[in-house]
Amino acid sequence: MHISLRRARRRCGDSQVTRSAGDSLYVAGDRLHRDREALLAEVIAGRESSDPELREAARRAWRRLVSLEHDRVRAMVTLFRFPDRPGVRIPPEHVDDVSQEVFARILGMLDGFRGMTPQQLSAAIATATRFTCMDWCRRELGRERRGAGSLDPTAEGSGNLGPSEIEIARPSSLEHYDQLAAREELESLATALRDLPSDQQREVVRLTAIGYDSEEIAKHLGLSRVNVNQLRSRALRRIREHLDD
Amino acid sequence: MTDARTLLSAFKEEWEAGLRPDVGAFLAAASAGQRGELAHAIEAFLCDAPLPRYDGGTLEQLESSQPVREAKRAFDGRAGTWPLLLPALRREGRLTRSDAARRLATELGFSGAHERVHEHLHTMEYGTADPLRISRRVLVALARVLGTTAARLERAGRVPTLGGPTRGLMPTRRGLPDAPPFSEVPSGYRQPDSHRPPDWAALDRLFLGADG
Numbered sequence: 001m002h003i004s005l006r007r008a009r010r011r012c013g014d015s016q017v018t019r020s021a022g023d024s025l026y027v028a029g030d031r032l033h034r035d036r037e038a039l040l041a042e043v044i045a046g047r048e049s050s051d052p053e054l055r056e057a058a059r060r061a062w063r064r065l066v067s068l069e070h071d072r073v074r075a076m077v078t079l080f081r082f083p084d085r086p087g088v089r090i091p092p093e094h095v096d097d098v099s100q101e102v103f104a105r106i107l108g109m110l111d112g113f114r115g116m117t118p119q120q121l122s123a124a125i126a127t128a129t130r131f132t133c134m135d136w137c138r139r140e141l142g143r144e145r146r147g148a149g150s151l152d153p154t155a156e157g158s159g160n161l162g163p164s165e166i167e168i169a170r171p172s173s174l175e176h177y178d179q180l181a182a183r184e185e186l187e188s189l190a191t192a193l194r195d196l197p198s199d200q201q202r203e204v205v206r207l208t209a210i211g212y213d214s215e216e217i218a219k220h221l222g223l224s225r226v227n228v229n230q231l232r233s234r235a236l237r238r239i240r241e242h243l244d245d
Numbered sequence: 246m247t248d249a250r251t252l253l254s255a256f257k258e259e260w261e262a263g264l265r266p267d268v269g270a271f272l273a274a275a276s277a278g279q280r281g282e283l284a285h286a287i288e289a290f291l292c293d294a295p296l297p298r299y300d301g302g303t304l305e306q307l308e309s310s311q312p313v314r315e316a317k318r319a320f321d322g323r324a325g326t327w328p329l330l331l332p333a334l335r336r337e338g339r340l341t342r343s344d345a346a347r348r349l350a351t352e353l354g355f356s357g358a359h360e361r362v363h364e365h366l367h368t369m370e371y372g373t374a375d376p377l378r379i380s381r382r383v384l385v386a387l388a389r390v391l392g393t394t395a396a397r398l399e400r401a402g403r404v405p406t407l408g409g410p411t412r413g414l415m416p417t418r419r420g421l422p423d424a425p426p427f428s429e430v431p432s433g434y435r436q437p438d439s440h441r442p443p444d445w446a447a448l449d450r451l452f453l454g455a456d457g
Contacts, residue, residue, distance in 0.1 A: 035296075036296065043320075046407070047320075047405065047406070047407060055407055058320075058407065059317070059320065059321060059407065062316065062317065062320045063308055063313060063316070063317045063320075064308070066312070066313050066316040066317075067304060067307040067308045067310075067313050068296055068297075068299075068307075070307055070310070070312060070313065071265055071297065071307075072291050072294060075268045075287070075291055076288065076291055076292075078268045078269060079268060079284050079287060079288045079291075081284075086281070092269070094337055096311075096312065097333040097334075097336045097337045098333070098337075099312060100312045100315060100316075100329055100330075100332070100333040101329070101330060101333050101334075103312065103316050103329055104319070104326035104329035104330040104333070104401060105326075107316070107319060107320065107325075107326050107329065107404055107406070108325075108326055108400070108401065108404040119293060122292060122293050122294075123292065123293075126291075126292045136337075139392055139393065142392065187394060187396040187397075188394050188396065190396070191385070191394065191395050191396050194381075195381065195385060195395075242385075
């Protein structure tokens with residue numbers, strides 16, 4: 001469903017959507033801001049349009065939307081607790097940057113917000129915030145695993161593990177987390193395969209994965225067995241390095 | 246210690262009045278036993294809270310804040326959500342742009358050209374870089390520096406914004422981009438010496454020409 005600026009104006013009431021000279025905002029009586037629904041409609045309509053007026057309106061609406069949602073997103077990031085793991089949260093010094101990541105996610109999801117009611121939009125923003133926070137915790141876990149650069153102190157009596165790692169590593173059914181982790185793992189693996197430096201390495205990995213042994217691969221590719229083994233071990237080393245990163 | 250219900254009412258009141266209540270301060274005011282309950286209650290409220298009634302000054306302050314400026318830059322630019330994402334990831338890793346540029350230059354094998362890498366990173370963070378021309382090699386190296394995945398950076402760079410992503414060559418007033426006519430060559434312009442390309446020419450191809 002395409003929501004035009006005109007329609008957005010109708011929804012909001014024409015009297016509320018008047019341009020005030022000297023002010024980049026849309027001001028109506030004592031209301032200094034407008035409904036999120038109308039702002040969102042303007043953002044989407046303007047982004048897809050070549051009309052300079054609509055694009056300018058979209059620019060203002062986006063800035064206003066982010067300003068109006070900023071405190072809500074920031075507060076939700078502050079309150080975030082990893083599902084079933086209340087000890088895993090976003091440290092205060094990272095709340096602003098994680099909030100910013102939420103807005104990056106929202107901008108990437110704009111098409112999906114089309115035609116949402118204010119309640120749906122609020123729910124979508126809350127979900128985007130939760131997922132961004134979970135992603136952050138997962139990245140933090142990766143940093144802790146690498147050791148150097150860990151932001152958290154090592155937990156007492158835990159060897160080299162950081163607090164986030166201990167919390168997340170506890171056996172539990174963390175469905176959301178697992179889904180996200182699996183998705184990222186797959187993406188990472190696909191990238192690693194694509195980044196292999198030669199077609200031969202890719203082919204050796206592919207044939208190995210579907211069950212060919214070195215002898216068969218050598219025959220198939222017209223290479224020696226030693227060659228195939230070398231290509232495979234180099235490819236696997238690169239993939240491992242990529243996944244570790 | 247004030248009880249959770251009273252604190253929640255006070256929070257709602259301040260929120261609706263546009264007074265920007267500090268969640269941390271409210272939680273700190275609750276007793277340890279009630280903190281979790283209050284956190285859940287505030288979170289539930291925020292999920293469908295009305296827009297705060299900010300006054301003009303507060304809105305102005307919000308609109309000129311760093312996150313809003315970077316969000317605006319992303320929306321105006323042609324580099325997807327990079328202007329929002331890259332600085333956030335960099336700060337999370339406690340890296341200045343110079344630090345990140347140095348590490349990226351080293352990852353790319355051009356450790357001597359970190360200043361040039363800094364310029365390219367600047368264009369990426371400001372949304373003026375063309376994500377379609379930046380090579381995968383740069384994205385893989387940058388993902389390593391920022392502790393993320395190249396796939397995520399690639400996706401972020403392709404988010405549609407007002408300025409892009411550009412799709413191929415953009416026609417100009419005179420047709421497709423071409424060398425400027427002689428009348429437009431600025432004074433002091435010198436033809437680059439093709440026999441002695443600058444050190445960063447190969448590096449530039451990684452950022453400007455989808456090389457590698």
